[in-house]
């Protein structure tokens with residue numbers, strides 16, 4: 001049996017067909033066009049292309065799992081709201097089912113990525129894991145006993161919006177002091193630029209100027225530049241705060257870091273582990289929590305979407 005997974009992004013819709021062991025049999029992508037109908041049609045044509053590549057018919061595939069950004073009602077297969085796709089309350093699963101004649105399951109894109117990493121990536125050795133993606137925002141998903149935990153009406157696990165500084169920086173959600181306002185790549189880039197502006201002699205200016213700053217910039221120069229060091233240390237402190245909170249609440253076996261900033265690997269993970277082992281409730285001797293880097297990259301969402309049709313999900 002094959003499993004088909006679709007990951008809807010702001011610019012591209014990615015699709016894969018995998019077998020039960022997670023081996024990729026086919027892969028393709030198409031441009032994202034805004035609006036519910038356009039997204040449904042884009043998915044359906046991508047599904048058709050993927051099936052054709054392997055000479056499969058709809059019956060050879062258990063179903064089509066879809067990961068989609070925004071607020072998703074997974075039980076009813078509806079996109080409640082997805083601002084960057086221009087979708088407001090649209091029955092995406094039903095529409096794609098009509099167009100393809102296949103069974104459809106829908107979940108949030110971060111949840112899909114969490115499931116993908118848990119099943120086939122960095123979390124495959126653990127039953128309980130939390131996926132944290134450090135990109136434009138801070139997203140994530142929670143896997144308990146190998147299953148996705150989505151919260152009430154599948155609207156939960158917005159881990160980026162836990163407050164770590166009461167009355168702190170404004171967040172896109174309307175609250176202040178959210179983890180995302182400090183631990184996202186966006187926040188890291190902003191902090192880097194501020195540090196450069198207040199230190200004209202910083203080595204970070206060698207990156208080519210403010211418009212060339214990326215989340216990697218402070219990490220490149222932190223070995224020989226005090227301002228870069230401070231940016232990195234403060235960033236890691238804020239990131240660790242949220243990670244310890246999650247570890248204390250859920251006590252997962254592993255916390256998996258994904259998204260652009262996670263490419264720093266051990267430069268990020270080693271200090272995070274140190275803070276975690278110092279601050280976690282009760283210490284790490286009993287019920288240790290591993291910190292690992294995601295391994296599936298931009299395919300995590302499509303893998304997880306495909307896994308929605310595997311028996312236990």
Ligand SMILES: [Zn+2]
Nearest residue numbers: 161171173178
């Ligand atoms: Zn927020």
